[in-house]
Amino acid sequence: MYVMLFKGIRVTGKIVYVTFMCPVLVCAVFLIRGSLLPGATDGLFYLIRPDFEKLKRPNIWIEACGYALHSMGTSTGIANTISSHNQRNSNCYRVAMVLCIVDPLITIFCGLSMFTVLGHMAHVTGSNMDDFQSSGIIMG
Structure with a gap:
């Protein structure tokens, strides 16, 4: 953040490349290494197979919507700030x-x-x- 504020919009694109690619590379390493470990298929099946009883509860959908808003950055204002530096002929629809x-x-x-x-x-x-579900907002 300091570099972005100090250097301005010129360096923001370069910083975003690093801050985006590092977590993706770490996840790729985890996926490759994790896939080779015993029990990995149990975790994948747990992710893929839905529990329809849990999907009936509204708090699951509230948490999912909250994650979607947070993940896209729509509630933080940074998208509005950065987009104000777009060129006039930028295709905003395609970017969205x-x-x-x-x-x-x-x-x-x-x-x-x-x-x-x-x-x-x-x-x-x-x-x-x-047994690994211990974080997040617990709603009655």
Whole structure:
């Protein structure tokens, strides 16, 4: 943030390349390594197979909508700030469509990488995947 504020908009694009690619590369390493561990398929099946009883509860949908807003950055104002520096002939519609496609794909990719590791952890500890649900907002 200091470099972005000090150098201005000229360096923001270069910083975004680093801050975007580093987490994606870490998730790729986790996915490759996690896929080779025993129990990884249990974690992937837990991610892919939905529990329809849990989907009936409204708090699951509230948390999902909150994550979607946070993930896209629509509630932080940074998108408005950066977009004010776009060129006048920029295709905003195309950029918005690309964002709406790439963001869920990155989320699914990171979810796959994390759930392979969680499946391995459940395998090693001899516990169930449901035992790893300990964070987030608990709503009655």
